[in-house]
Amino acid sequence: xxxxxxxxxxxxxxxxxxxxxxxWMAEELNKRNIKVTNISVISDGGDDIRTQLDSSLAExxxxxxxxxxxxxxxxxxKTVLCEYFGDTLVRHQQTYDNVKKFFERRGLPFTEINQAxxxxxxxxxxxxxxxxxxxxxxxxxPNPTATFKQGASKKTAISLEEQTAxxxxxxxxxxxxxxxxxxxxxxxxxxxxxEERLGAEAIVHKTILTFGIGESFLADKIADWEDALxxxxxxxxxxxxxxxxxxxxxxxxxxxxxxxxVAAQIKQLKEIIGxxxxxxxxxxxxxxxxxxxxxxxxxxxxxESCTGGLIARRIxxxxxxxxxxxxxxxxxxxxxxxxLLGVDHETLEQYGAVSEQTAKEMALGCLNVMGADYAIxxxxxxxxxxxxxxxxxxxxxxxxASRDEVVCEKYIFRTTREQHQERTANQALFDLYKLLTKDx
Amino acid sequence: xxxxxxxxxxxxxxxxxxxxxxxWMAEELNKRNIKVTNISVISDGGDDIRTQLDSSLAExxxxxxxxxxxxxxxxxxKTVLCEYFGDTLVRHQQTYDNVKKFFERRGLPFTEINQAxxxxxxxxxxxxxxxxxxxxxxxxxPNPTATFKQGASKKTAISLEEQTAxxxxxxxxxxxxxxxxxxxxxxxxxxxxxEERLGAEAIVHKTILTFGIGESFLADKIADWEDALxxxxxxxxxxxxxxxxxxxxxxxxxxxxxxxxVAAQIKQLKEIIGxxxxxxxxxxxxxxxxxxxxxxxxxxxxxESCTGGLIARRIxxxxxxxxxxxxxxxxxxxxxxxxLLGVDHETLEQYGAVSEQTAKEMALGCLNVMGADYAIxxxxxxxxxxxxxxxxxxxxxxxxASRDEVVCEKYIFRTTREQHQERTANQALFDLYKLLTKDx
Numbered sequence: 001x002x003x004x005x006x007x008x009x010x011x012x013x014x015x016x017x018x019x020x021x022x023x024w025m026a027e028e029l030n031k032r033n034i035k036v037t038n039i040s041v042i043s044d045g046g047d048d049i050r051t052q053l054d055s056s057l058a059e060x061x062x063x064x065x066x067x068x069x070x071x072x073x074x075x076x077x078k079t080v081l082c083e084y085f086g087d088t089l090v091r092h093q094q095t096y097d098n099v100k101k102f103f104e105r106r107g108l109p110f111t112e113i114n115q116a117x118x119x120x121x122x123x124x125x126x127x128x129x130x131x132x133x134x135x136x137x138x139x140x141x142p143n144p145t146a147t148f149k150q151g152a153s154k155k156t157a158i159s160l161e162e163q164t165a166x167x168x169x170x171x172x173x174x175x176x177x178x179x180x181x182x183x184x185x186x187x188x189x190x191x192x193x194x195e196e197r198l199g200a201e202a203i204v205h206k207t208i209l210t211f212g213i214g215e216s217f218l219a220d221k222i223a224d225w226e227d228a229l230x231x232x233x234x235x236x237x238x239x240x241x242x243x244x245x246x247x248x249x250x251x252x253x254x255x256x257x258x259x260x261x262v263a264a265q266i267k268q269l270k271e272i273i274g275x276x277x278x279x280x281x282x283x284x285x286x287x288x289x290x291x292x293x294x295x296x297x298x299x300x301x302x303x304e305s306c307t308g309g310l311i312a313r314r315i316x317x318x319x320x321x322x323x324x325x326x327x328x329x330x331x332x333x334x335x336x337x338x339x340l341l342g343v344d345h346e347t348l349e350q351y352g353a354v355s356e357q358t359a360k361e362m363a364l365g366c367l368n369v370m371g372a373d374y375a376i377x378x379x380x381x382x383x384x385x386x387x388x389x390x391x392x393x394x395x396x397x398x399x400x401a402s403r404d405e406v407v408c409e410k411y412i413f414r415t416t417r418e419q420h421q422e423r424t425a426n427q428a429l430f431d432l433y434k435l436l437t438k439d440x
Numbered sequence: 441x442x443x444x445x446x447x448x449x450x451x452x453x454x455x456x457x458x459x460x461x462x463x464w465m466a467e468e469l470n471k472r473n474i475k476v477t478n479i480s481v482i483s484d485g486g487d488d489i490r491t492q493l494d495s496s497l498a499e500x501x502x503x504x505x506x507x508x509x510x511x512x513x514x515x516x517x518k519t520v521l522c523e524y525f526g527d528t529l530v531r532h533q534q535t536y537d538n539v540k541k542f543f544e545r546r547g548l549p550f551t552e553i554n555q556a557x558x559x560x561x562x563x564x565x566x567x568x569x570x571x572x573x574x575x576x577x578x579x580x581x582p583n584p585t586a587t588f589k590q591g592a593s594k595k596t597a598i599s600l601e602e603q604t605a606x607x608x609x610x611x612x613x614x615x616x617x618x619x620x621x622x623x624x625x626x627x628x629x630x631x632x633x634x635e636e637r638l639g640a641e642a643i644v645h646k647t648i649l650t651f652g653i654g655e656s657f658l659a660d661k662i663a664d665w666e667d668a669l670x671x672x673x674x675x676x677x678x679x680x681x682x683x684x685x686x687x688x689x690x691x692x693x694x695x696x697x698x699x700x701x702v703a704a705q706i707k708q709l710k711e712i713i714g715x716x717x718x719x720x721x722x723x724x725x726x727x728x729x730x731x732x733x734x735x736x737x738x739x740x741x742x743x744e745s746c747t748g749g750l751i752a753r754r755i756x757x758x759x760x761x762x763x764x765x766x767x768x769x770x771x772x773x774x775x776x777x778x779x780l781l782g783v784d785h786e787t788l789e790q791y792g793a794v795s796e797q798t799a800k801e802m803a804l805g806c807l808n809v810m811g812a813d814y815a816i817x818x819x820x821x822x823x824x825x826x827x828x829x830x831x832x833x834x835x836x837x838x839x840x841a842s843r844d845e846v847v848c849e850k851y852i853f854r855t856t857r858e859q860h861q862e863r864t865a866n867q868a869l870f871d872l873y874k875l876l877t878k879d880x
Contacts, residue, residue: 015467027455308756309749316748
C-alpha cells in the first residue's frame, strides 16, 4: 500500500513551523508497511488543494491530509474536499454533541462559527475527534483510472452504504494539523482503519550505525556486498558529522523471512566493517557507552575545553545516565584546568593548552578529581579565531582514559565553530567507545 | 518571485529525519519576499524527480532542490538533472581541486568515486561548496510554456554564455542535503544570487526576541499595536520553548524609509512589552549575556545538575565566549556537589539535591570555586523517572548569583526529558539576563 501525505498550512510554507507532523506520520505508516512516496506541503488555497489531490489520487492508495480544518476563514480544507467529491455538507450529530460539550466544559459560548465544525460532507465517514473540535473525515472513492492524470476536477465519493473496503478503492483522510490532535486520531482511528485494509506486503527495516569512516570509504569497502544484495533489499546511506547510518529495507510478503534475510546480510556486513559499527536503529553512541559503563558498575566523567559542555550534555541526554555519569568539568580557562583538574602549570607553559600533554593530564586529572573509572577530555581550537600556523583552526586533541591507560588522538576538523564542536563531541564519544570495547 | 522546494531523500519519506532543511530554507526565502508555494519530499527515484520537476517548473520561478548528491549509488540527483536538461557531464576543475584538497587535508586517498563529485552538467553554473564535496549546480532555462504541463520529458538548459538573468528565465538549483552544507551554500551563494535576480524591491526585517510570556498573552498585550500596523508591514509570531520571536517585515521601494518605519514601530512595541525583550535578530540569550558580562570585564561560570552541561554548551556556542566564560561544573552526583562546589552535606541531607537551598549553595559555591563574578546553577528532575508526590517530575530550581546576591526560582516544566532540559537551560539564561539588567 502506498500513501501520500499532504500538509496544508501557510505557517509551514513560510518556515514558521517545522513539519514534524510529516515525519511522525511517515514513521508510523512505514512501521505498518505503508510506503510513503510523497510528502507535499501546500497553502490553504483551493486550487493548490485540488491540484495536489489530483496527482496524489493518481499515484497513491491512501492520501492523508492534515490542516485547514479550524473554524476561521482561512481554513478551507473541508469546503474544498466537499466540492471536490461532489458532495454537500450535513450536520454530524455525534460531532455536534462533542463540540458542544467541548465548549461547555471550558465555559465558553458555543457560537455559530463553532457549530459549523460539526458540518461534514454527507458521503464521508467521520472519525470523532475526542481531543479537539475538528472531525476527521474519510472519503472512499473507486480506484481512479487514468482520467485523474488529465485533471478531471471532480470525483464522486462512494456513499457509506456502497463502501466495500475493496482493495481497488482509494481513500482520502482529512485530519486537523494540531500535532496532538493528529496523533490522537492517527493512533485511535486512522492507523487501525489502515491496518484493516492492508494486504499481505511486509517491510523490514534495520539501521546499522557506523562511526569513524567516511561515506565514500564505507561505500568502497562494502561495494561487493552491496552489489550482491537481492533486488528486494535496498540500502541507504545516511551520513552526519562523522557518523554514517546504513539502512537496510527489505520488501516482501513474509515478515519472518525478511527479518532473517536482513539478519543474514548484517552478519556478512559485520565481517567487513564490524570495527566501525557501534549500534543499531535508535541507539546513540552515548547510550551505547552508557550500557557498557553501567554493566561494569563503573563511573564516567568528562573534562571539556573546546566542546564546552557538549559531551556532558550528550551523555546526560540519555535517561538513567545519573547511574553512571559522575559529572563533568568545563575547563574553559587555563586556571580551571590547573586548579580543578590538576593540569601541571609547566605543561601548559611548555606545550600550551591545546596539546597532547594537556589533553592527557586533563583526562587523568578528571578520573582523579571525579573519582571516575573512565574519562573523556577535549582541548582544541573551535574558531572562528585563535588559530596559528603551528596550531591551526580546527585542531583538537581528544584523550580518553581508563584506570589502566590514557590514549590521545589529534584531529583537525576544518569546519564552522558549531560543526567543530559537534564533530569533536562525536569523535570523543567514539574514541571512548573504542577504548571500552577493544578487549571485548 | 515564487519558489518550490524539493527535498529528495528516502530518509525523509520513512520519517527517520525531520525535514528541518525545508523550514530553514522557507524562512530565509520568505525574508527576501520569495514566496514558497510548495514543499515536496520525494524519493531518490528518477521518475519521481522528473515528475516533480515538470510540475514545479510549470508553477514556480525558482526550484530549489536538496539531497541525492553524495558519491554513492543511491544518490542520483545529478545524473537525473543532467539527463532532464539534455546535457552531458564534464569535469569542473575548481570543484575537482576543491575536492582533492578536501581529501588531502584529511590525509585520505582521492578515489575514483570521489573524483566523480567534480563532474557536473556542462551547461550548469557551479557554486563551489567549500564545506563539503558535492558542488551546488544552477540550471537556467527559458520560461517554460504550457508544454511543461504535458510532461515533456526534456528541457534544454541555457549554456552559460547565453544566460541573461532575464526575468522570464526560470532557475533550478541543486544543493546537498547535509544541513550545514546546504546552509553554507544558501548563505554564501544561493541567496545572494536570488537577491540579484529579485530586482529593486526593498525589504526590511527585524526580529524582536522575547522571553517569559506565552504567545497568546503576548498577542493580547500587543493587539492594538498590531491592528494599527500599516498594510506594508507584516508581523509573524515564532514561538519556541518559552521564547517568542516577533518578526516585522516591511516591503516597499526605499530601504532607508522602511528602516525608519520599522524602528518607529519597535520603539512603540518596547513601551508595551519592553520587560520581555532580550535582544534582536540573530542574537541569542547567551550572546546577549556574553556582551554584558564582557562589557563589565567580568567572568561567568555554571554549576549544572539536571541540565547536564547544556547551559555551558549554550554559552560556549558563542564565538569569543572564552573571554568571559571561566568554566562550568556538571555536578550530576551529590558527591560532586559537595566536593567540587562545596554544597553542605547537611543541606543535601535535610533539603535534598533538588531544593532551593541546594541550588543557592551550588551557585555561590560556583562563584567561589571558579573565581567568577556571575554564576548559574540548576537542579531538578528531568525524568522520565525520579519524581515523587512532594517533588514531581519536571520540578527544577534555578539559582543565579552575582557577588552581591543570589536569587532562586522554582519552576515546573511538565514535558519530556529533552524538553525539560531545553526549557530549564533557556529559563536559567533568562534569569541571569534579568539579574544582569535589572539595574540598567
